[in-house]
Amino acid sequence: MSTNRPFVLTIAGLDPSGGAGILADIKTFEQHKVNGFAVSTANTIQTENQFYEIQWTDLSFVIRSIETLFLNYKISVVKIGILSSLYDLSRIVSTVRLLSPSTKIVWDPVLKSTTKFEFMNIKDYLDLNKIVSKIDLITPNYHEIEILFPGFISKKNCIEKEIPTTILLKGGHNETAPGTDLLFLKNEILELVPLQKKCFEKHGSGCVLSSAIASNLALNQTLKEACKNAKIYIENYLSSTPTLIGYHYV
Secondary structure, three states: OOOOOOEEEEEEEEOOOOOOHHHHHHHHHHHOOOEEEEEEEEEEEEOOOOEEEEEEOOHHHHHHHHHHHHHHOOEEEEEEOOOOOHHHHHHHHHHHHHHOOOOEEEEOOOOEOOOOOEOOOOOOHHHHHHHHOOOOEEOOOHHHHHHHOOOOOOOHHHHHHHOOOEEEEOHHHOOOOOOOEEEEOOOOEEEEOOOOOOOOOOOOHHHHHHHHHHHHHHOOOOHHHHHHHHHHHHHHHHOOOOOOOOOOOO
């Protein structure tokens, strides 16, 4: 395998429509000219319009798959998607940190489907903060951030200092500035304003955005650069078709 491209790993679910999950991630990796690997955390039955069923992959199988890849390749960035529990997230993050402390981790917290099917139930917030402290970036939307960190929206000017990681708050549900993402850094909140182009809702857009960020980080971009350039990529994707499935191109 070529050594000219960095290696990026997605640990997420399989969406047979290809709009979300590891298929969408791999498409995004390829467009960014990084070598993409994938470990499936679940098989699903779904289309771009409807979610029907999920079958979780045994955690020990997922962990062994991750270990095998890390023992054979130098993986620069890991993107994590759908998981069944905080325990699984903790095991996966700890495994990556043990195998390769320098590897960056991006978590796109998929908590519910658009049809309200619940994937991960947050019960222990102290445990959540411990896990999040080992992650380099999380990319929730406005609904997910309130599940993860209740009160974040109303108190965002002070509460982000209490959260031990960087947050990219996706702007799809931003009522005051639709499409404007907010990047919460340690001492700064950076607004990522949308370009002047017509965008359409897409199935799996969060997966595409987070895997674009992961790709950019693997290409040695700073976190700010990675998020800014990923926003350009996702807007091209969102504007590519008027349907729920888009076209990938840089």
